[in-house]
Amino acid sequence: MKKLLIYLKDYKKESILGPLFKLLEASFELLVPLVIARIIDHGIRYADTGYIFRMCLLLAALGTIGLACSITAQYYAAKAAAGFAKNLRHALFAHIQSFSYSELDTLGTSTMITRMTSDMNQVQSGVNLTLRLLLRSPFIVFGAMIMAFMLDVQSALVFVAAIIFLSVVIFGIMLWCIPLYKKVQSKLDQVLRITRENLTGVRVIRAFCMEEDEIRKFEGCNEELTQIQKYVGRISALMNPITYIIINLSIIWLIWTGAIRVNMGIITQGTVVALYNYMSQILAELVKLANLIITINKSIACGNRIQEIFEISSDFTESEHIPAPKNSLFMVEFNHVDLRYKNAGDNALTDINFKVRPGEIVGIIGGTGSGKSSLVNMIPRFYEASAGDILVDGIPVKEYPVNMLRDKIGVVPQKSILFKGTIRSNMKWGKQNATDEEIFQALEIAQAKEVTENKGGLDYMVDQGGKNLSGGQKQRFTIARALVRQPEILILDDSSSALDFATDAALRKAIGTMENRPTVFVVSQRISSVKHCDQIIVLDDGAVAGIGTDKNLMQSCKVYQEIYASQFRKEDSAHGGF
Numbered sequence: 001m002k003k004l005l006i007y008l009k010d011y012k013k014e015s016i017l018g019p020l021f022k023l024l025e026a027s028f029e030l031l032v033p034l035v036i037a038r039i040i041d042h043g044i045r046y047a048d049t050g051y052i053f054r055m056c057l058l059l060a061a062l063g064t065i066g067l068a069c070s071i072t073a074q075y076y077a078a079k080a081a082a083g084f085a086k087n088l089r090h091a092l093f094a095h096i097q098s099f100s101y102s103e104l105d106t107l108g109t110s111t112m113i114t115r116m117t118s119d120m121n122q123v124q125s126g127v128n129l130t131l132r133l134l135l136r137s138p139f140i141v142f143g144a145m146i147m148a149f150m151l152d153v154q155s156a157l158v159f160v161a162a163i164i165f166l167s168v169v170i171f172g173i174m175l176w177c178i179p180l181y182k183k184v185q186s187k188l189d190q191v192l193r194i195t196r197e198n199l200t201g202v203r204v205i206r207a208f209c210m211e212e213d214e215i216r217k218f219e220g221c222n223e224e225l226t227q228i229q230k231y232v233g234r235i236s237a238l239m240n241p242i243t244y245i246i247i248n249l250s251i252i253w254l255i256w257t258g259a260i261r262v263n264m265g266i267i268t269q270g271t272v273v274a275l276y277n278y279m280s281q282i283l284a285e286l287v288k289l290a291n292l293i294i295t296i297n298k299s300i301a302c303g304n305r306i307q308e309i310f311e312i313s314s315d316f317t318e319s320e321h322i323p324a325p326k327n328s329l330f331m332v333e334f335n336h337v338d339l340r341y342k343n344a345g346d347n348a349l350t351d352i353n354f355k356v357r358p359g360e361i362v363g364i365i366g367g368t369g370s371g372k373s374s375l376v377n378m379i380p381r382f383y384e385a386s387a388g389d390i391l392v393d394g395i396p397v398k399e400y401p402v403n404m405l406r407d408k409i410g411v412v413p414q415k416s417i418l419f420k421g422t423i424r425s426n427m428k429w430g431k432q433n434a435t436d437e438e439i440f441q442a443l444e445i446a447q448a449k450e451v452t453e454n455k456g457g458l459d460y461m462v463d464q465g466g467k468n469l470s471g472g473q474k475q476r477f478t479i480a481r482a483l484v485r486q487p488e489i490l491i492l493d494d495s496s497s498a499l500d501f502a503t504d505a506a507l508r509k510a511i512g513t514m515e516n517r518p519t520v521f522v523v524s525q526r527i528s529s530v531k532h533c534d535q536i537i538v539l540d541d542g543a544v545a546g547i548g549t550d551k552n553l554m555q556s557c558k559v560y561q562e563i564y565a566s567q568f569r570k571e572d573s574a575h576g577g578f
């Protein structure tokens with residue numbers, strides 16, 4: 001957590017002025033009982049209304065200045081805390097962006113969202129409260145005690161005893177509660193995770209009529225959270241009654257000894273009232289201090305969880321130098337490549353070997369989980385090969401600055417994701433300075449021009465995640481987005497699954513006639529989508545079962561023959577392909 005404090009460095013002035021104004025406010029507060037004592041001992045005793053009036057004005061002035069100091073302190077503390085959270089959020093977001101796919105897989109989306117939102121808010125309010133109260137409360141407690149000693153040493157001993165008792169009770173309860181608050185926080189995390197999973201998968205849940213199960217699952221988790229919150233609540237609820245009993249007993253003791261000493265003529269009535277006021281101030285501040293320490297502890301726990309993310313240093317390395325062109329005969333080469341996912345027992349891919357010439361169209365086919373997506377994901381370095389080399393244009397992918405490598409590649413992922421904004425702004429993800437003409441060209445190839453025109457043009461607003469588009473429309477737009485940059489390599493990862501056969505065939509035909517002739521990887525489970533490719537890689541359980549044209553494979557590759565046989569009756573072989 002300590003390391004996170006560097007994000008306060010832009011707010012040094014605010015971090016000093018906030019507590020300073022709080023101390024000023026506290027100093028004025030400590031003067032109030034003395035003024036009241038003067039009113040009683042002088043004004044009331046001698047019926048001096050002028051004096052009482054002047055002292056009341058002084059009280060009003062002390063209150064007003066105290067209030068001004070308090071507002072100024074709140075302003076600076078809030079500014080520092082909000083600025084700190086802004087800097088921290090920015091740094092965390094940038095750090096998460098540097099993670100490789102494997103690291104993102106390991107952490108999980110909901111964990112990162114919780115760190116960025118609820119943990120961040122907790123840390124922000126912790127910083128705010130710390131700046132306002134961490135100095136003020138001890139200052140008042142010790143200040144009030146010193147004032148009491150200055151007024152009457154013997155009565156002040158009551159303060160020492162009361163403070164010791166109060167501290168034992170308050171801090172004892174607090175120490176009891178802190179580990180429980182950590183448990184509350186982790187249960188809250190679980191509730192957030194379940195809520196998030198549920199909301200993202202709401203359509204699937206309804207389609208499978210799993211609402212009741214999901215409600216039960218949520219209720220179980222919610223009940224655990226409630227139980228632990230009730231338990232902590234009951235313990236912390238002890239704090240107020242016990243502290244009030246101690247403080248009231250102390251006040252009785254104080255008034256008792258004070259009255260005796262007034263009778264003996266050692267102190268005045270005003271002094272007893274002032275001592276009583278100091279005792280009340282101490283009570284209020286000790287309770288605040290205990291709550292502050294609980295908040296600080298919660299914030300430290302949340303800060304540590306944020307820090308854990310910062311401590312994950314990405315294992316993704318990239319070259320800073322632009323590699324010299326190699327004039328290779330091949331656009332993409334896989335040399336004995338293996339891939340093992342983090343925490344996975346077995347290789348997802350083993351000994352993958354193939355070469356692809358520029359402009360070739362390569363089909364990748366295989367059963368579910370055979371490793372098709374894994375293979376293409378290694379070309380833009382979404383995942384790193386655990387063994388072997390992958391070369392693009394004759395240069396190992398690790399020798400490229402990653403943006404340079406990815407600029408060469410247009411990826412259409414399996415899941416179509418669009419962002420909130422116009423169709424134009426979504427298309428510009430492919431190429432920032434793309435003209436409308438270039439965008440329309442890409443839309444035409446992706447069979448999305450008509451859809452765009454029907455929606456009223458490039459200014460049509462796409463909802464978050466493309467909610468206001470059909471599955472097929474989203475796929476066409478994601479394909480167009482990849483085409484806008486006119487990539488040298490185009491990866492279509494099962495990206496026509498939501499298109500009807502005729503549109504799929506038209507799309508493949510249009511891509512085949514593109515001017516810049518990209519090297520295309522078509523991942524599919526459908527024979528019709530890869531049948532006419534220049535070469536087809538058949539994967540079976542993470543290994544290459546065959547490489548060749550449709551004709552070769554039909555003769556030599558058993559896996560391909562099986563896939564063909566399984567689809568033969570279902571598909572009309574007349575559907576054209578590459």
Ligand SMILES: Nc1ncnc2c1ncn2[C@@H]1O[C@H](COP(=O)(O)OP(=O)(O)OP(=O)(O)O)[C@@H](O)[C@H]1O
Pocket residue numbers: 105341342344348366367368369370371372373374375525
């Ligand atoms: N991020 C990941 N972390 C761990 N294992 C993974 C990850 N992604 C895929 N796998 C595993 O790697 C294997 C290959 O998965 P991959 O997604 O490449 O298959 P696929 O052939 O594209 O399947 P499909 O046609 O169903 O999309 C599977 O066993 C899968 O469980």
